[in-house]
Amino acid sequence: MPRSKRSKLVTLAQTDKKGRENKVRIFDEVREALDLFKYVWVLKLDDVRTPVLQDIRQDWTGSKLLLGKRRVLEKALGDTPAEEYKENSHKLAKLCTGVSGLLFTNETPETVSAYFNAYTKADYCRAKTKAPLDFTIPEGIVYSRGGQIPTEDDVPMSHSMEETLRNKFKIPTKIKAGKIFLNEPFVVCAKGDTLDVTQALILKLFGVAAAEFKVGMIACYDVESGEINSL
Known part of the structure; x- marks a missing residue:
């Protein structure tokens, strides 16, 4: 009989009570969303500002956007084939670098790609970036x-x-x-x-606010088939 991937006990890194509670919450929400949605998108959200997250969550009502530290996301998805929660989800975990967000959705990949390719947000320039104007x-x-x-x-x-x-x-x-x-x-x-x-x-x-912020799309994961399309 195939081994259930849901019953495996996963230990999160020790931390203070508040930090641990947050890690457990994100861990549980990732696994719950994997059971509810057809697709998972890994989004690159380095230096993301709150208005961008608000836009995405408002525009994607019915979907779910989760942000968390890389290690927590990796633990929830599974580090190895033996620990993965869904087929090939451990491969998706390896793509969670820097500040990553996981967008869980039932919308088609074409719809998601069109949205993020078109999305831009006026932003203030950051230190160590090029000045866009005099x-x-x-x-x-x-x-x-x-x-x-x-x-x-x-x-x-x-x-x-x-x-x-x-x-x-x-x-x-x-x-x-x-x-x-x-x-x-x-x-x-x-x-x-x-x-x-x-x-x-x-x-x-x-x-x-002369700079523009765009959300990078790293990969799309089909939960049912286990197929990962890196972008």
Whole structure:
């Protein structure tokens, strides 16, 4: 008689009570979802922001998106053929690297692929990425969008931010007539520069969401057949 893969006891790494409870919850949810859905997608979600996860969960009502540490996902799927929960699920576990998410769904692979190929989200630039544009704060009164839109459509940046601009970001500002003022233009970055932490924070402060975030599709797993299609 074939051995049941569901009855095997799996030990999770020791940790504090709260951490262990979370690991057990994710472990159980992965295995429950494997019993309920036809397909599992491994998604690459490095540096994912909360709005992206909210979008996916809202757009995929009826499906299930789970994020967890790589080791917990591997344990739930199974590390080896002997430990796998479903046929070939141990092979899927090996693809969970970095920050991975598992999307469990009954939608066809064509539907899922079309969605994530089309999905993009405006995002703030990160440190160590390339600047997507030139950005210079104009001289004169400092506005909240830093010259990206006409001044008549903008508002002056709050005077309470002057100390942060001057001390934290080393922008030579001063207060003049109750408003933040620059005597000359301040170059933040040029297109193609590798951004440091300060530059990235300045761009975010001025609402420059010039980067795009895309969700990477790593593989699709057919639960019934055990077939894995790496992408």
